[in-house]
Amino acid sequence: MVSESGRLAKAATQTSKTIREEVTIIMDKTHALRYRIAPLEMSPSEFRKAGYRLVDQVAELLCSLPERPVAPNESLAALRALLGSRSLPELGQDASSLLDEAADLLFDHSVFNGHPRFMGFITSSAAPIGALGDLLAAAVNANVGASLLAPMATQIESQVVRWIAELIGYPPDCGGLLVSGGNMANCICFLAARKAKADWDVRTVGMYMETSRRLRVYTSLETHTWVQKAADMYGLGTESIRWIPVDQALRMDTSALRAQIQADRTEGDLPFLVVGTAGTVSTGAVDPLPELAAICREYGLWFHVDGAYGALAAMLLDRGDVEVPVDLRGIREADSVAVDPHKWLYAPLEAGCALVRESGLLRDAFSYHPTYYNFDQEDTTASINYYEYGPQNSRGFRALKVWLALRQAGREGYEGMISDDIQLAQELYRVVETQLELQAFTQDLSITTFRYVPPDLLPGSQEIESYLNALNAELLTQLQKRGEAFLSNAVIGETFVLRACIVNFRTSLEDIEALPGIVIRIGREVDAAIRPGKQKDPERNIR
Numbered sequence: 001m002v003s004e005s006g007r008l009a010k011a012a013t014q015t016s017k018t019i020r021e022e023v024t025i026i027m028d029k030t031h032a033l034r035y036r037i038a039p040l041e042m043s044p045s046e047f048r049k050a051g052y053r054l055v056d057q058v059a060e061l062l063c064s065l066p067e068r069p070v071a072p073n074e075s076l077a078a079l080r081a082l083l084g085s086r087s088l089p090e091l092g093q094d095a096s097s098l099l100d101e102a103a104d105l106l107f108d109h110s111v112f113n114g115h116p117r118f119m120g121f122i123t124s125s126a127a128p129i130g131a132l133g134d135l136l137a138a139a140v141n142a143n144v145g146a147s148l149l150a151p152m153a154t155q156i157e158s159q160v161v162r163w164i165a166e167l168i169g170y171p172p173d174c175g176g177l178l179v180s181g182g183n184m185a186n187c188i189c190f191l192a193a194r195k196a197k198a199d200w201d202v203r204t205v206g207m208y209m210e211t212s213r214r215l216r217v218y219t220s221l222e223t224h225t226w227v228q229k230a231a232d233m234y235g236l237g238t239e240s241i242r243w244i245p246v247d248q249a250l251r252m253d254t255s256a257l258r259a260q261i262q263a264d265r266t267e268g269d270l271p272f273l274v275v276g277t278a279g280t281v282s283t284g285a286v287d288p289l290p291e292l293a294a295i296c297r298e299y300g301l302w303f304h305v306d307g308a309y310g311a312l313a314a315m316l317l318d319r320g321d322v323e324v325p326v327d328l329r330g331i332r333e334a335d336s337v338a339v340d341p342h343k344w345l346y347a348p349l350e351a352g353c354a355l356v357r358e359s360g361l362l363r364d365a366f367s368y369h370p371t372y373y374n375f376d377q378e379d380t381t382a383s384i385n386y387y388e389y390g391p392q393n394s395r396g397f398r399a400l401k402v403w404l405a406l407r408q409a410g411r412e413g414y415e416g417m418i419s420d421d422i423q424l425a426q427e428l429y430r431v432v433e434t435q436l437e438l439q440a441f442t443q444d445l446s447i448t449t450f451r452y453v454p455p456d457l458l459p460g461s462q463e464i465e466s467y468l469n470a471l472n473a474e475l476l477t478q479l480q481k482r483g484e485a486f487l488s489n490a491v492i493g494e495t496f497v498l499r500a501c502i503v504n505f506r507t508s509l510e511d512i513e514a515l516p517g518i519v520i521r522i523g524r525e526v527d528a529a530i531r532p533g534k535q536k537d538p539e540r541n542i543r
């Protein structure tokens with residue numbers, strides 16, 4: 001921050017141009033460096049003014065969410081036009097007016113996942129305390145790559161890791177760290193598994209060795225696409241993935257898994273990793289995790305649970321007032337787990353968390369000791385240097401927003417919020433079932449899937465099914481455009497369904513009860529507009 005005396009000195013420097021020119025230039029330079037005022041600096045009063053104003057604007061935004069459209073309906077060309085095609089500005093500008101401009105751009109042209117009627121994808125409403133936590137973290141700007149650079153932040157992060165483990169029933173002395181999201185958390189566990197299970201020195205030699213056996217990953221067809229990225233990025237190739245079929249409930253078929261592992265062993269491959277999902281991304285199905293754990297023990301494979309979305313529901317296992325799959329108990333047997341605090345802990349983006357049962361195995365997969373880091377004099381059990389536990393070097397303080405939210409709500413608060421989300425999704429299923437024009441499909445955790453079916457159509461034949469797929473896809477597009485509510489989709493077998501996923505502490509029963517009416521109204525309109533041979537008679541819309 002610039003002091004008043006600094007400002008006076010600078011002003012004095014600027015008026016001293018009556019002295020001989022050269023001297024003046026030297027003087028100016030010296031003074032300017034001595035009383036340096038960088039273009040990015042803000043005086044305390046400027047910072048306060050701009051900051052208070054911004055906080056007021058954000059508070060306004062949060063309380064006006066229910067009145068705003070969930071999503072804007074604008075073309076990308078219109079958005080580009082708003083920014084204009086100007087090149088990078090040569091000269092700077094006042095901070096406060098820039099923040100005003102940025103707030104306007106974002107408030108008027110964003111998809112609000114914190115809106116009570118946002119139920120698309122698995123993107124949560126963000127805890128307001130998390131936004132303030134991010135401001136605080138950025139202001140202190142701790143580099144949580146090494147304990148020396150971020151002593152308190154490192155301790156807070158390790159406390160958050162312990163608490164997340166406790167919440168899902170995982171051993172709290174596990175290793176772990178915060179990363180950008182579920183994909184990265186899963187990738188980190190994948191690499192820990194690869195290092196632990198490859199029977200050659202994969203970190204030194206790499207994946208390509210004449211004598212090495214082919215590593216095999218086992219996962220279900222419902223697994224999130226991170227597993228392809230991981231197999232691809234880390235040199236195994238996507239063909240190393242064995243896609244195990246699922247049963248009627250979309251859970252991994254364990255006898256098919258066992259048979260595939262045996263067949264691959266016979267072929268001379270090296271099965272090393274089974275990925276079970278606690279809450280699949282499409283429908284929220286939970287794989288038979290205890291059985292997967294037993295198979296991994298039997299064959300000596302690494303058992304990873306992708307619990308990015310659903311692992312946190314394990315905190316409800318012993319509550320009894322809301323039903324959650326008992327298979328979530330299998331999480332505690334995993335060698336590693338991925339959990340997303342930016343999903344069911346309602347942390348603002350980004351926050352993922354990788355947990356590895358044996359902390360040493362996580363370090364084994366990532367640690368190097370370059371000469372330019374002299375961080376290791378201290379007892380390593382007391383000081384964690386997070387750069388040794390993952391691919392990142394410099395690291396932001398993601399843990400703060402999670403730590404604040406966990407403390408603001410407490411375990412009890414979180415159990416309440418997650419169980420409310422689940423009960424609302426169950427209620428949606430019930431409401432959908434009462435509607436003649438809606439067909440309910442699945443209900444797992446806080447995901448409910450259904451579709452619109454015009455009453456004069458009988459589902460089943462290929463022709464009608466393919467029309468219903470097109471109808472519901474267009475219905476979804478229209479729904480998202482209109483901004484009354486926001487859903488996403490799933491494809492179950494060959495069927496395109498609408499998917500409501502409630503990871504949103506602002507959604508209430510009122511929002512759930514309003515949804516069928518909105519979907520049916522848009523469904524009728526779209527049907528009237530796109531059904532081949534259907535008369536475009538406005539009367540039909542009323543019925």
Ligand SMILES: *Cc1c(COP(=O)(O)O)cnc(C)c1O
Nearest residue numbers: 181182183224279280281308309
């Ligand atoms: C969301 C999700 C992911 C990906 O997580 P990101 O935070 O989006 O990177 C992976 N797996 C499952 C099961 C998920 O729900």
